[in-house]
Amino acid sequence: MARSSVFEDVQARIRQLILDRGLAPGSPLPTEGELMELLDVSRVSLREALKGLQSLHVVEIRHGSGTFVGSLSLQPLIEGLAFRAAVRHRNGEAGLYELMRVREALESGIIDGVAASLPEEDLAALRDVLATMEQEAAQGEIARATDRAFHAALYRALDNHLLSEVLDAFWAAMEQVRGDAGDGHQDAAETLAQHREIVEALAAGDGPRATAAMHTHFDGIRHRLTPDGPAAPDTPEAPSASDDD
Numbered sequence: 001m002a003r004s005s006v007f008e009d010v011q012a013r014i015r016q017l018i019l020d021r022g023l024a025p026g027s028p029l030p031t032e033g034e035l036m037e038l039l040d041v042s043r044v045s046l047r048e049a050l051k052g053l054q055s056l057h058v059v060e061i062r063h064g065s066g067t068f069v070g071s072l073s074l075q076p077l078i079e080g081l082a083f084r085a086a087v088r089h090r091n092g093e094a095g096l097y098e099l100m101r102v103r104e105a106l107e108s109g110i111i112d113g114v115a116a117s118l119p120e121e122d123l124a125a126l127r128d129v130l131a132t133m134e135q136e137a138a139q140g141e142i143a144r145a146t147d148r149a150f151h152a153a154l155y156r157a158l159d160n161h162l163l164s165e166v167l168d169a170f171w172a173a174m175e176q177v178r179g180d181a182g183d184g185h186q187d188a189a190e191t192l193a194q195h196r197e198i199v200e201a202l203a204a205g206d207g208p209r210a211t212a213a214m215h216t217h218f219d220g221i222r223h224r225l226t227p228d229g230p231a232a233p234d235t236p237e238a239p240s241a242s243d244d245d
Helices: 001-020 034-041 043-055 074-091 097-117 120-138 144-154 161-180 188-203 207-225
Strands: 061-062 066-069
Touching: 001 034, 001 043, 043 061, 074 097, 074 161, 097 120, 097 144, 097 161, 097 188, 097 207, 120 144, 120 188, 120 207, 144 161, 188 207
Parallel strands: none
Antiparallel strands: 061 066
């Protein structure tokens, strides 16, 4: 069997062992010697497989303590998405734009459900983040961390851990590429108005309005990414922020 095939086979069997034993993040794995015997592999093959799984956050090797089930975070996905988009962006392709379109499809596709059942405490949390945005906008720039907190709070009511992680992964990957590409410009007042409209639509329980507001938010990002590029795909016409806001 080729070296890469052995490596992949050992990784697959370690994953299966984690599943078969019902291990959770932080749970200890058998010792190196036990794993060698269980999997019938050499020390070199086992260590290579474990190092590969550690890079994927499937396992965590703690020197002097042993090997444990890793955090299983989506950080490797973030890094892969960001690197792919960055390479395509640097080569004049629409890598960053494509990343934005996937994120838009996810967020605009589920916000209607949020509007239908947003708890008061989550609405209050969104208003708190919005208040921070207002303070920052008055200084001329909304912090990336504040924007990230807003989008994280937006879907908390759905109580779907995987969905929250995936959405945050796309947010983080997109921000990483935008930073590397030098695309940091945003109109703070416009960004604030877009987020305020999203909150007000949710407060009214108006799913279609919230969906349209989300598309409008991404229209602003789309314009910054492709000022001279191809025409953006059609999105539902969204109401503008109220003149009273």
